[in-house]
Amino acid sequence: MVKRIKLRTLLLGGFITLLFVVLFIRMFTLQIVQGADWHEKGVARWEKQSKIPAERGTISDRNGDVLAINAPAYTVVVSPQALHANGLTDMVVDGLHQILGKNVDELKALVNAKDSKTGEYAKSREVRNEGWKIDESKKKQIDQLNDKLKEELKKNKKGQETGLGTIKESKRYYPKGTLASHILGYTDREGKAVAGFEYMFNKELEGKPGKLKYESDTSGDKLPNSNEIYEPAVNGKNYKLTIDNQIQYYIEDAMKEAFNEYKPISMTVIAADPKTMQILGMANLPTFDPNKYWKTEDPKDFYNYAVKATYEPGSTFKIVTLAGAVQEKLFNPNAFYKSGTIRVPGTHQDLHDIKRSGWGTISYLEGVKRSSNVAFVKLGEMLGKERLLKYIRDFGFGEKTGIDLPGEVSTKINLPGPVEVATASYGHGVSVTPIQQLAAISAVANGGKLLKPQIVKEEADPNTGTTKTFSPYTVRQVISPEAAKETSYYLEQVVADRKDGTGKNAYIDGYRVAGKTGTAVKIVNGKYDYSKSVVSFIGFAPVNDPKIAVIVIIDQPNDPTVGGGKAAAPVFKKIVSQSLQYMGVPRSVEKKDEKDEKNNAIQAQNRRPAPDLTNKNLKDAEKQLLKAGIAFDTLGKGATVVKQFPAKGTPLSPEQRIYLFTQTDNVMEVPDLTGESLRDALDVLTLMKVQVNVSGEGYVASQKVTNQNGKRTVQLTLKPADALDESKDGDDDNSDKDDKDRQTGKNEQAGGGNQSSLGRTNGVNKDN
Numbered sequence: 001m002v003k004r005i006k007l008r009t010l011l012l013g014g015f016i017t018l019l020f021v022v023l024f025i026r027m028f029t030l031q032i033v034q035g036a037d038w039h040e041k042g043v044a045r046w047e048k049q050s051k052i053p054a055e056r057g058t059i060s061d062r063n064g065d066v067l068a069i070n071a072p073a074y075t076v077v078v079s080p081q082a083l084h085a086n087g088l089t090d091m092v093v094d095g096l097h098q099i100l101g102k103n104v105d106e107l108k109a110l111v112n113a114k115d116s117k118t119g120e121y122a123k124s125r126e127v128r129n130e131g132w133k134i135d136e137s138k139k140k141q142i143d144q145l146n147d148k149l150k151e152e153l154k155k156n157k158k159g160q161e162t163g164l165g166t167i168k169e170s171k172r173y174y175p176k177g178t179l180a181s182h183i184l185g186y187t188d189r190e191g192k193a194v195a196g197f198e199y200m201f202n203k204e205l206e207g208k209p210g211k212l213k214y215e216s217d218t219s220g221d222k223l224p225n226s227n228e229i230y231e232p233a234v235n236g237k238n239y240k241l242t243i244d245n246q247i248q249y250y251i252e253d254a255m256k257e258a259f260n261e262y263k264p265i266s267m268t269v270i271a272a273d274p275k276t277m278q279i280l281g282m283a284n285l286p287t288f289d290p291n292k293y294w295k296t297e298d299p300k301d302f303y304n305y306a307v308k309a310t311y312e313p314g315s316t317f318k319i320v321t322l323a324g325a326v327q328e329k330l331f332n333p334n335a336f337y338k339s340g341t342i343r344v345p346g347t348h349q350d351l352h353d354i355k356r357s358g359w360g361t362i363s364y365l366e367g368v369k370r371s372s373n374v375a376f377v378k379l380g381e382m383l384g385k386e387r388l389l390k391y392i393r394d395f396g397f398g399e400k401t402g403i404d405l406p407g408e409v410s411t412k413i414n415l416p417g418p419v420e421v422a423t424a425s426y427g428h429g430v431s432v433t434p435i436q437q438l439a440a441i442s443a444v445a446n447g448g449k450l451l452k453p454q455i456v457k458e459e460a461d462p463n464t465g466t467t468k469t470f471s472p473y474t475v476r477q478v479i480s481p482e483a484a485k486e487t488s489y490y491l492e493q494v495v496a497d498r499k500d501g502t503g504k505n506a507y508i509d510g511y512r513v514a515g516k517t518g519t520a521v522k523i524v525n526g527k528y529d530y531s532k533s534v535v536s537f538i539g540f541a542p543v544n545d546p547k548i549a550v551i552v553i554i555d556q557p558n559d560p561t562v563g564g565g566k567a568a569a570p571v572f573k574k575i576v577s578q579s580l581q582y583m584g585v586p587r588s589v590e591k592k593d594e595k596d597e598k599n600n601a602i603q604a605q606n607r608r609p610a611p612d613l614t615n616k617n618l619k620d621a622e623k624q625l626l627k628a629g630i631a632f633d634t635l636g637k638g639a640t641v642v643k644q645f646p647a648k649g650t651p652l653s654p655e656q657r658i659y660l661f662t663q664t665d666n667v668m669e670v671p672d673l674t675g676e677s678l679r680d681a682l683d684v685l686t687l688m689k690v691q692v693n694v695s696g697e698g699y700v701a702s703q704k705v706t707n708q709n710g711k712r713t714v715q716l717t718l719k720p721a722d723a724l725d726e727s728k729d730g731d732d733d734n735s736d737k738d739d740k741d742r743q744t745g746k747n748e749q750a751g752g753g754n755q756s757s758l759g760r761t762n763g764v765n766k767d768n
Contacts, residue, residue, distance in 0.1 A: 054207030055462075056172065057236035059184060059197060061245040062278075062457050068184055068198065068290075071173035074139040074166040076100070076131030080113050080121040082163030087156075088149055092164055095145040099138060100130040126167075129294070133171040133189050142166055172198075174290045180248050182304040183241070183282050183405070183455070186290035194293075195302055197241070197455070200406045204459070207236035240458040242278035247271055247548075247579050249689055251281040254574040259285045262557035262567055268305040268434050271575065274442035274540050274549040276472040277451035279403075280579070282306050307401075307408040310431040311553070314520030315371045315502075315564070316538045317427030317437075321379050322368065322490060323444055324391035327483040330382040333365035333490065342374045344422045351377055351422060354519075354563075369493050371502045371517060373426045380425025388425060389415055394478045395440040396450050397432055403453040409433060427518065438551045441538050444488055445514070445546040447481040449474050488514050492543050505569035506539060508577045510587025515539020515572065517564035522556065531560045537568035541576050542588070548579050578686050584610070584646030586656075610658055612648035613641045618662055631657035633684065635671055638662030645687050659687060670714055673700045681716060690714050 059068035076096070083089045093107045113122045126132065134142075142164070149162040172187040185196015193202035210233035251269045259267050271281040284305050288296040296302065303309070325331040340358025343350050353359075353372050367375030380388055392398065398413040411431040415421045423429040435453055443450045452473040459468040479487070491514035495503040502517040518536040521528045535557060540549035552568040552575075559567075611628070613621040618634065621641050625632045630652065636642075643661040646652070657680075661668070668688060673681045681700050685692050691711060696718035704715040 050212045052210035052212060052231075052233045054209045054233040055235040056187075056191070056207065057205040057238045057462075059205075059239050059241065061180075061241055061243050061248070063244065064240065065245045066175055067180060067241070067245070068172060068174050070170045072136065073133035073169045073171035074135075074142070075133055075169055076127040076142055077124055077165050077167055078111055078127060079124050079161070079163040079165075080111050081123050082159070082161040083111050084121050086153055086158045086161070086163065088152065088163055091149060091152065092145075095148070096127065096131065099141045099145065100127065100134070102127065102130040129189070133169055134166075139166055172290075176245070177291065178287050178289050179245070179252065180243060180281075180283070181287055181290050182284050182302075182306070183243060183279075184290060185406075186293050188293070195406070196304070197239070197405065200404055201239065205236040205239070208234040210234070235462050238460040238462060239456060240460070242273075242280065242454055242457045243282070244280050246582055247575075248281040248283065250575050250578045250582070250686075252283045252287075253689070253691070254571045254578075255283060255285050257574075258554065258567065258571045262554060262559065262562070264557045265555045266300075266303075266305055267555070268309070268553040269550065269571070269575070270306050270434055270438050271548055271550045271579070272438055272442060272453065274445035274546045276454065277439060277442055278454045278457065278472070280548065304405065304407065305553075305555075306434045307403060307405050308433075310409060310411050310433055311534050311555070312428060312430065312520040312523070313432050313437060313536065314427045314518035314534070315373075316441075316516045316518035316536050316551075317430060317432065318368075318371070318376050318425070319441060319444060319487070319491065319516055319538070320391055320395050320397070321376050321383070321388065321425045323395075323479050323483065323487045324383050324388060325379045326487045326490075327391075327479040328383065328387065331364065331379065331490075333363060333368075335364050336361050337364065337367065337375060337378055339367065339370075339372050339374050342377050344377070344418050345381070346418055349419050349422075365490065365493065366500060368490050369497050369501045371494075376426040377422045380421055383425075385415055385418075385421045388421060389413070391478070392424070392430070394450070394476060395443060396436050396475065397430070397440070401433075401435050401439055401453050403435055404455045408435070410436070427520065434551055434553055437538055438549060441516075441540060441551070442549045443478050444484050444491070445540040445549055446484070448477055448479040448484040450476050450478050488540075488543050491516060491539070495539065502563070502565045503537065503539065503569055505565055506537060506573045506576075508541065508573055508580075511541050511577070511580055511585070512543035512588065513539055513541040513576070514543045515569070517569060519563040532556050533560060533563075535562060535564040535567050537564045537572045539572060539576075541580065542585065544588075547583055547585055548576055550575055581686065582645065584650030586651070608652055610644070610646045610648055610650045610652055613644045613658070613660060614648070616641050618660065621660060625658060632660060633657055633671075634660045634662065635684065635688070636661055636663030636668045659684065661687070670703070670705050670712070673703055673716070676700050678716070678718060685714055692716060694718060 056070050058066055058070075060066050078092060083092055089111045093104060093111060096102055096107055097104050107127075110125055110127060113125050114120060115122050146162055146164050149164060153159065153162065171189065172191070174181070174184060174186070181196075183197055185194060185198040185200075187193050187198050193199040193205070198205065210231045211229075212231075213229040251271060255267050255269055267285040269281070269283050270279065272279050282304075284303065286298070286301045288301045293302075322331065338358070338361050339353055340356060341350055341352040351373060353370075353374050358374070359366070359370060359372075362370070362372075364375055364379075383391070392413055398410060400408045400410045402408075410433065413424070413430050415424055420429055439450060439453055452475055454470060454472060456470050458470070460466070492512060494501045494517070495506050495513045495515050498504050498507065503515045506513055506515050516538055518534075518538070520534045521530055522532040522534060523529070524532065534553065534555050536551065536553045538549075538551040540546045550572050552571045554567050557567055608628075611624060613624070618639050618641055622632070622634070639662065641660050641662060642664065645659045645661075646656070652658075670688065670690060671684065673684065677699055678694065682692060691713040693713060693715045695715070698718045698720040700716050701719040702717045706713050706715070
């Protein structure tokens with residue numbers, strides 16, 4: 001018996017000992033061997049971390065008009081489980097198909113989705129891609145559908161959950177649609193920067209997300225006195241670009257007209273301030289809407305030809321040869337040469353003018369105006385290979401300009417033999433980019449300085465409140481100011497000579513314009529194909545004080561006979577004339593003698609600047625102008641001035657009026673322009689971004705407004721002043737109205753005002 005007890009005790013003791021050994025080994029393994037791993041797993045269970053998203057920076061134009069901003073967005077979600085439980089699948093499929101346009105079969109598959117693990121209907125599914133990050137208007141339609149579903153549930157006395165909802169998010173929104181899309185680029189629906197400025201400055205724009213770490217219980221609630229780590233989000237920087245929203249509109253509007261007429265492969269236009277090389281506008285056609293980038297089928301529509309494409313420039317490149325010859329004092333405008341055909345020295349290669357028979361023996365100045373290839377071959381010979389190549393490189397060709405946009409390219413330029421030297425002198429056999437061309441012409445306009453193209457005006461850090469302003473950067477002095485001025489004069493003759501100048505279609509009444517046409521035959525399979533060409537025009541204005549330089553390129557117009565003078569120059573003319581008016585640049589007046597010149601100079605110095613009226617109460621702005629005796633027109637029915645023309649600080653000529661806009665352009669009614677001069681009418685309609693067609697001469701006798709595809713067009717019918725008076729005298733129905741209008745005008749003048757008829761027509765001035 002004792003022996004059994006001892007044996008049992010021994011066995012029990014051994015078992016307990018073994019148990020403790022196993023427990024000890026297990027504890028050692030957990031705490032020592034695997035301790036770090038288990039600690040990490042434990043921390044992961046009780047430590048929570050939430051991400052604090054950073055706000056992506058905004059992008060605006062030079063005046064602060066927003067071009068890219070973050071906007072509220074909503075993603076549509078459905079619960080197949082709830083939909084089937086309440087019998088709402090058919091209503092939801094039909095409703096989402098109507099609102100989102102999503103395929104019915106895809107919607108049915110979505111509402112019937114099942115959980116892969118349980119085999120039951122899924123609890124939640126996002127409606128991709130049509131229901132992903134929709135805007136407020138679509139969200140309201142979803143809410144209305146949800147209300148109908150709730151009524152159905154209430155009627156059938158079923159549950160409260162409809163199975164349809166939205167999740168609030170944010171997305172990148174481009175308020176101007178296609179405007180400046182190739183500059184801005186876009187971000188995809190996941191927020192990834194894909195192209196343009198968005199891509200180039202993505203790191204600065206996106207900022208850095210923050211985070212919050214804390215310890216929690218099993219329910220996820222924060223533990224008292226827990227260790228907390230908070231890192232605030234660093235929001236992205238805000239950028240103000242150099243482009244002007246209004247000038248960008250002028251560019252794109254003028255391009256559409258030419259694109260529709262000539263149906264080319266593509267068009268490119270760039271505008272800049274030649275004194276600073278700040279880009280005022282840049283556009284390509286075809287284009288795309290960054291808000292709906294996924295709907296753009298052709299990848300080429302995203303291509304920014306302004307910086308990514310090289311082309312053979314043709315005669316616009318002659319500016320380099322001319323400037324070099326002027327700088328070296330080799331260009332004598334009054335010297336003569338034989339036009340038509342020239343043989344390259346030391347070769348059997350003949351080169352010729354566009355008119356192979358030539359124009360006989362003509363002066364070099366006439367050769368420039370007619371864009372004679374022979375004249376420029378001779379100038380290239382005078383310069384020689386080394387000097388010509390030096391000026392080509394000094395003007396920036398063969399190297400990137402350094403503009404802050406992605407994908408810029410450049411092609412090295414070498415002139416191995418005499419034929420290459422000769423053809424390069426008139427722009428053949430060389431490859432350039434549009435932005436290089438614009439930088440070169442701007443160097444002529446600004447006194448000989450090659451400047452780096454600038455796209456960023458200001459960078460603002462919302463986290464610190466600091467603002468960084470970007471200044472013009474001079475690459476090098478290419479030619480002297482005197483040579484630049486002389487070259488500008490010769491280029492002005494290309495436009496000013498209405499008989500022989502190839503650029504005569506770029507002539508703008510009242511402004512001195514300098515420019516050069518270009519027509520380059522395209523190379524196909526190693527040979528020139530004369531049925532395909534690239535036509536262009538490049539220039540600047542006013543010559544005496546340049547404010548804007550523009551290049552227009554049309555790739556392969558449908559008519560192979562049109563050159564840069566016929567197809568591209570009119571586009572330049574429209575853009576520049578509208579832009580100079582918008583900038584408040586006065587038209588020049590012909591001066592008869594020195595006394596008139598002196599008086600005009602004194603008057604120019606005494607011009608008062610336009611006051612700052614933007615964001616002012618309309619009544620206060622009108623009172624200020626009436627008191628100052630400044631003519632003004634009020635456009636729109638708002639109570640606040642949202643925009644003015646000319647801009648604040650612009651010197652006003654004695655009879656110049658100020659336009660006060662009280663509504664945005666797209667909702668403002670076109671005012672009654674009857675009796676106005678064509679120039680005044682065009683000023684108003686141009687500022688309203690309205691297309692204008694004109695028939696007749698004189699003053700506006702009648703107008704007709706049409707709206708097609710959201711674009712308004714005004715047809716103005718003009719009549720001479722005497723015919724206009726006769727029609728008024730014969731209109732018995734309007735005689736009383738005319739008398740009242742004339743009396744109103746007298747009262748306004750008596751009150752010290754100088755308001756024009758447009759303001760009276762709108763009936764805005766109520767404080768007479």
